[in-house]
Amino acid sequence: MIEVKNISKVFKLPHEKHKTFFHKLTGTLRSSFRYEEFYALNNVSFNVNQGEFLGVVGRNGSGKTTLLRIIAGIYKPTSGVVNVNEIMNTFLEIGVGFQSDFTCRENVYINGALLGFSRKEMDKRFSDILHFAELEKFADAKLIHLSSGMQVRLAFSIAMQVDAPIFLVDEIFAVGDNPFQQKCKKLFWEYKRQGKTVLFVSHDLDSILEYCDRVVILENGVLVKQGTPSETIAYYTKEVLKK
């Protein structure tokens, strides 16, 4: 279960960006630090219950990614708390740490380590990963020699091998060709059947309707509505997207 309580995140947008000592010195002489406060998230609270697929929708810049980053521990919230009672795995992006100069095999281990797996544990999963990605023939090919679609498939397959009760997922569905997408869909239904808790951010309203049990809408950092997928998506298309 994920519990999000009164989360706010303020970014300070400086009027002048001081990146170097020199700028800082001259900038301080000219004007003291002036910045605007920007609320990326403003007092957001919600829960994701055990075994629930919760969808998060919102326009670009509405705070979805900031929210995921806070839950994942990447950002510190300005105020509020997040409680996560079980092991969580985050997929804000897949294929983190990939080195294009290295082979598929080496990248599987690098990415695996970032997801918390030792070399030994990855050895056991290695053939499954390449099989799912349909890249058995390319195990020792350098990543740059693979097409971008193949690279994404590899990344996605590694991600699929991670088993945790909670997943944070940021828009990783539109991957690969049609048959591969079908495989991914099957796997997600399998997760749903196993009762995994998933927080799912997407712009693809169809997949939100397909998988989610409940949906929250973010608008300019504020949680404006939560409820069943059909009613929230209807509200979202009518009220939020029309503005």
Place this chain on the structure above:
Amino acid sequence: MQNGKYLKSTIADKFSVIRKSLFILREFALTDFRLKYHDSALGYLWSMFNPIAQFVVLHFVFSYLFVVQVPKFTFYLLSGIVFWNFFFDATLSGMNAIHSKASITKKIYFPRDLIIFSASATALISFAINTTLLWLVIIAFDHFSFIQFLMIIPFISIVLLAMGISFILSTLYIYFRDTMQIWLVCLTVGFWLTPIVYNALTAPLPLQTVALYNPVGRILIMLRAFFVYENLPSIEFMISTAAICLIVFVVGYFIFNKHSHQITEYL
């Protein structure tokens, strides 16, 4: 594929966090080490080319042009260069790593100090190889004695010192991008304020004072005592030097961890 139970029991405790950190540390360090020498014909040998050239030039200049009165100057200079080069690499690699790993920190959570630990580990691989070679050279061309094993003290001291400084510089680097340029100047000046080519104890007084207050200088004095001259410096000297390095490391570590969450927001 399904072993949730296993994961649950391991992530739950602190031990497994450390265990997982070690996987990441290993992959980061080896990746960086391999990337550094990737696709070059001579590979690792290149990393030795620069210190050797440095050694040959300095040896020539200070043996023939401006003669320094240092007994066993060849080994004296060689050991100084190996240790100084590690200090140089390790302190710079921390800032480089912060820069190159900033994008990963936006995508996944892992303890941020791993960035510095792995950068130092990469430098440490070369350092360990070079120190071993240095030792073999000394044994082959000079002498062997059991006192030489004590060089583990200056070895560990300089690793702690370099990591501590790396933590501090990397913290500054998050906020000020020109920390790197300033530190490069400090290193250039530092090379001559450290007894690498001259003897600290016979140098003119102001230089002697600087060399003795400079932790790298103290480490080098210890190193040569064990490695080259086979005489022991005073216990106080050894303990105080090691203690300074440990303090720098601990202070640097805490400073970095206090600010490390800003990496994602500032870089």
